[in-house]
Amino acid sequence: MNPETLVAGVLLAALVLYTLGAGADFGGGVWDLFAFGRTGTRQRDVIAHALGPIWEANHVWLILVIVLLFVCFPAAFAALSTALHVPLTVMLIGIVLRGSAFTFRTYDRSDHAVQRRWSRVFAIASIVTPLMLGVCVGAVLSGDIGVDMTSGRVTGGFFAPWLAPFPFAVGLFALSLCAFLAATYLTLETTEPDVRRAFRARALVAAVATGVLAWTCFALARSGAPVMHEGLAGADGSLVFQIVTGSVAVGAIAALWTERYTLARALAVAQVTLIVCGWGFAQYPLLIPPDVSIANAAAPANVLRAVLTVLAIGAVVLLPSLAYLYRIFKLQPGR
Amino acid sequence: MTDLLAARLGMAMSLGFHILFAAAGIAMPLLMVIAEWRWLRSRDPVDLELTKRWLRGTAILFAVGAVSGTVLSFELGLLWPGFMRWAGPVIGMPFSLEGFAFFLEAIFLGIYLYGWDRVPPLAHWASGVVIAASGCVSGIFVVCANAWMNTPTGFRMENGVAVDIDPIAAMLNPAAFQQTLHMTIAAYLAIAFAASGIHAWGLLRDPASAFHRRALAITLLLGIACAPLQLVSGDISAKQVAESQPAKLAAMEGHWETKRNAPLTIGGLPDERAEVTRYGIQLPGMLSWLAFGDVNAEVKGLREFPREDRPPVLITHLAFQVMVGAGTTLLAVAVLSAVLWVRRRAVPVDRRFLKLLIAVSPLGLIAIEAGWTVTEVGRQPWIVHGVMRTRDAVTPMPGLVVPLVTISLLYVFLGLVVLALLRRQVFAAPRGPMKSVRAGGTEPPR
Ligand code: HDD
Ligand code: HEM
Ligand code: HEM
Numbered sequence: 204m205n206p207e208t209l210v211a212g213v214l215l216a217a218l219v220l221y222t223l224g225a226g227a228d229f230g231g232g233v234w235d236l237f238a239f240g241r242t243g244t245r246q247r248d249v250i251a252h253a254l255g256p257i258w259e260a261n262h263v264w265l266i267l268v269i270v271l272l273f274v275c276f277p278a279a280f281a282a283l284s285t286a287l288h289v290p291l292t293v294m295l296i297g298i299v300l301r302g303s304a305f306t307f308r309t310y311d312r313s314d315h316a317v318q319r320r321w322s323r324v325f326a327i328a329s330i331v332t333p334l335m336l337g338v339c340v341g342a343v344l345s346g347d348i349g350v351d352m353t354s355g356r357v358t359g360g361f362f363a364p365w366l367a368p369f370p371f372a373v374g375l376f377a378l379s380l381c382a383f384l385a386a387t388y389l390t391l392e393t394t395e396p397d398v399r400r401a402f403r404a405r406a407l408v409a410a411v412a413t414g415v416l417a418w419t420c421f422a423l424a425r426s427g428a429p430v431m432h433e434g435l436a437g438a439d440g441s442l443v444f445q446i447v448t449g450s451v452a453v454g455a456i457a458a459l460w461t462e463r464y465t466l467a468r469a470l471a472v473a474q475v476t477l478i479v480c481g482w483g484f485a486q487y488p489l490l491i492p493p494d495v496s497i498a499n500a501a502a503p504a505n506v507l508r509a510v511l512t513v514l515a516i517g518a519v520v521l522l523p524s525l526a527y528l529y530r531i532f533k534l535q536p537g538r
Numbered sequence: 539m540t541d542l543l544a545a546r547l548g549m550a551m552s553l554g555f556h557i558l559f560a561a562a563g564i565a566m567p568l569l570m571v572i573a574e575w576r577w578l579r580s581r582d583p584v585d586l587e588l589t590k591r592w593l594r595g596t597a598i599l600f601a602v603g604a605v606s607g608t609v610l611s612f613e614l615g616l617l618w619p620g621f622m623r624w625a626g627p628v629i630g631m632p633f634s635l636e637g638f639a640f641f642l643e644a645i646f647l648g649i650y651l652y653g654w655d656r657v658p659p660l661a662h663w664a665s666g667v668v669i670a671a672s673g674c675v676s677g678i679f680v681v682c683a684n685a686w687m688n689t690p691t692g693f694r695m696e697n698g699v700a701v702d703i704d705p706i707a708a709m710l711n712p713a714a715f716q717q718t719l720h721m722t723i724a725a726y727l728a729i730a731f732a733a734s735g736i737h738a739w740g741l742l743r744d745p746a747s748a749f750h751r752r753a754l755a756i757t758l759l760l761g762i763a764c765a766p767l768q769l770v771s772g773d774i775s776a777k778q779v780a781e782s783q784p785a786k787l788a789a790m791e792g793h794w795e796t797k798r799n800a801p802l803t804i805g806g807l808p809d810e811r812a813e814v815t816r817y818g819i820q821l822p823g824m825l826s827w828l829a830f831g832d833v834n835a836e837v838k839g840l841r842e843f844p845r846e847d848r849p850p851v852l853i854t855h856l857a858f859q860v861m862v863g864a865g866t867t868l869l870a871v872a873v874l875s876a877v878l879w880v881r882r883r884a885v886p887v888d889r890r891f892l893k894l895l896i897a898v899s900p901l902g903l904i905a906i907e908a909g910w911t912v913t914e915v916g917r918q919p920w921i922v923h924g925v926m927r928t929r930d931a932v933t934p935m936p937g938l939v940v941p942l943v944t945i946s947l948l949y950v951f952l953g954l955v956v957l958a959l960l961r962r963q964v965f966a967a968p969r970g971p972m973k974s975v976r977a978g979g980t981e982p983p984r
């Protein structure tokens with residue numbers, strides 16, 4: 204395999220891990236906002252406890268994605284950050300407020316009003332961030348970010364590619380996916396049956412919402428992302444792929460319904476992995492349809508090989524450390 | 539305001555904000571592991587309390603450092619796509635390596651912060667060591683990238699694209715060693731004195747506090763060790779600048795006319811129209827000596843350079859004076875501290891001395907801001923020295939004032955909250971001598 208395809212594969216893998224980790228952290232913020240009912244306060248505690256040790260590590264996947272993008276596919280990075288300047292800036296504000304509000308809440312006064320205020324900021328920022336990320340993905344899929352590859356100029360304008368129904372539908376889809384993932388994980392973060400049941404109900408609601416939004420995106424894609432729509436509806440391999448993803452989603456719902464939480468978590472992970480990979484394969488070999496491809500945006504091969512070497516060495520240090528972190532905090536039973 | 543100006547101010551804002559947290563991210567973990575090491579050996583509750591308080595400070599600062607660093611990564615593209623389009627691959631090596639350092643930092647901070655009773659004590663301490671090491675290393679990597687902008691190597695430009703890229707040569711560019719050394723010491727020095735100020739204040743309020751006394755002993759020792767090193771390293775940096783970036787050196791010094799036996803100007807106001815620097819104190823031959831180690835060496839003046847290639851002289855010169863002034867003051871205070879310490883055979887806590895420590899506590903951080911202003915403004919009009927001009931790198935996006943104002947307001951807000959929380963978590967320490975042992979307890983007190 205040529206080095207640029209390998210790097211693109213690593214990028215996709217990092218995006219999957221970012222979604223599985225940080226995506227769920229954003230979802231946790233969503234459920235902080237909807238932590239009502241008798242168990243409301245305890246739900247918030249479980250969420251805070253689940254996020255505390257891991258959110259910063261999960262966040263670094265995004266930084267890795269950005270760095271790989273600007274080092275290995277600089278033309279794509281330049282084009283994306285020009286055409287999507289506005290949604291990316293809003294997303295950044297979300298990232299800043301989410302992380303800081305979460306930390307501030309931990310270390311600020313414990314009285315209700317103060318905690319409540321930081322919770323609000325944390326929750327709203329957790330909603331805005333994945334929404335905007337989804338909008339950006341939708342804008343990429345739409346094929347409206349035209350790029351003149353010789354001058355590097357962006358031809359689609361600063362607003363048109365993302366200020367449309369399809370990108371926002373993708374944004375909502377991303378948000379509900381995060382919420383679904385989070386609620387499913389959270390069922391395993393507590394031993395209290397009533398709190399667990401509350402998260403189960405939330406996971407089911409989010410699963411249904413995710414399904415509805417998936418169909419909405421698909422319907423809107425007909426005009427909003429025609430090339431993508433054709434690919435999804437047409438090619439033979441993609442139908443199989445969609446059936447598998449759909450069945451996993453249904454399986455996750457069934458597992459939640461029958462209170463098999465470990466299975467539900469595994470299926471949710473599989474579902475999200477399939478969705479993100481499906482996105483990747485759907486637009487392969489393009490990075491930003493229709494003009495920017497893996498091949499025409501790639502950095503020189505020797506740079507890519509150097510980066511791959513760094514990634515290989517880095518992985519030797521990183522993966523055991525990550526495994527250690529998760530073993531300490533996620534494989535020991537929750538409180 | 540033009541979009542170019544808004545972009546430059548935006549970048550400066552974000553970096554100026556982030557660097558304060560980055561400095562804390564480099565130096566605080568070191569303080570923290572020293573305190574925990576002492577606790578492991580002595581089992582003295584004061585040391586444990588100190589570890590935990592510094593840890594809470596670190597956790598707050600780290601979170602803000604991480605999110606503001608994320609803003610920076612995006613801003614490289616949001617503001618300077620014309621630069622990243624070709625420079626990304628060249629400086630990719632340090633940034634990729636930095637990514638892994640960030641991972642290690644974030645992972646082990648999670649373990650350190652929440653793992654008190656989940657991992658064995660020595661493993662806990664070792665996590666702290668990993669945080670301290672990767673914080674230091676991540677700073678080094680990113681400064682390598684910045685040094686490349688000052689002394690670009692490891693590629694050739696052909697029709698606006700970089701070819702023959704050698705990522706290792708680009709990372710190990712001629713300014714990399716000098717800048718990383720100077721920045722790393724700067725972080726330890728600035729945080730040592732900032733923390734000394736906080737604990738000196740605590741001691742003024744509560745002279746019997748064993749907590750603040752122990753803290754001061756550690757921070758002051760670090761400050762005393764770093765202050766002289768920083769002077770030496772600054773001199774090394776200056777010699778490097780003299781060699782590779784003569785226009786920047788001339789702007790730092792407000793030096794207009796090329797001559798041998800060039801004088802060093804202390805203070806003074808450069809007048810860019812009249813091309814003179816007024817009101818400064820001149821030390822004959824000193825500039826030649828500082829820049830090239832020879833009082834008779836020739837130092838290029840600003841008039842040598844066409845106007846469109848000159849950096850803004852006034853800002854660069856003043857910022858340089860501020861940095862050197864701060865560095866010299868801190869060195870003097872460090873020497874005084876050492877003398878008092880030896881005389882008293884204990885960390886000095888005289889009230890007048892404590893007040894002095896409080897007065898100088900922001901100087902290190904001010905010097906960091908000033909030093910970066912020298913480096914960045916002194917490089918203008920280039921974004922990559924001699925290769926690309928800043929105005930050619932800026933995004934075509936109109937209305938950059940809007941994100942500039944929004945993000946600035948956001949940073950002001952975050953800064954104020956952080957100060958309030960630090961006050962609550964670090965400064966409001968237990969009063970008087972401590973007896974009770976409070977082991978365990980992972981979460982901060984509410
Ligand atoms: C605690 C902070 C601190 C202190 C006390 C000093 N500096 Fe500094 N200086 C920095 C913090 C700093 C910095 C913020 O870290 C910079 C910006 C870029 C860099 O590499 O370091 C810097 C840059 C910098 C540069 C420009 C390097 C370049 O553009 O490549 C020079 C020539 C000096 N310094 C020289 C000195 C001298 C002669 C000092 C004598 C007292 C001094 N610095 C004290
Ligand atoms: C953290 C410490 C740093 C500070 C405080 C800092 C400060 C500044 C300042 C004041 C400017 C504006 C210059 C002007 O308007 O005249 C600037 C510009 C810039 N800096 Fe730095 N800088 C830092 C480190 C870095 C690093 C590590 C990089 C990249 C690897 C970098 C990349 C840039 C870029 C791309 C610009 C915009 C172009 C320009 O105006 O030169 N800076 N920075
Ligand atoms: C010379 C200037 C810089 C130094 C010394 C520095 C150092 C650091 C350090 C030590 C951290 C760890 C977080 C903390 O403890 O606060 C950090 C975080 C970060 N920095 Fe900087 N940085 C600098 C400039 C930059 C620039 C120019 C960028 C962008 C390209 C950047 C990107 C980041 C990112 C993305 C993080 C977050 C990592 C995480 O999530 O843990 N930094 N930086």
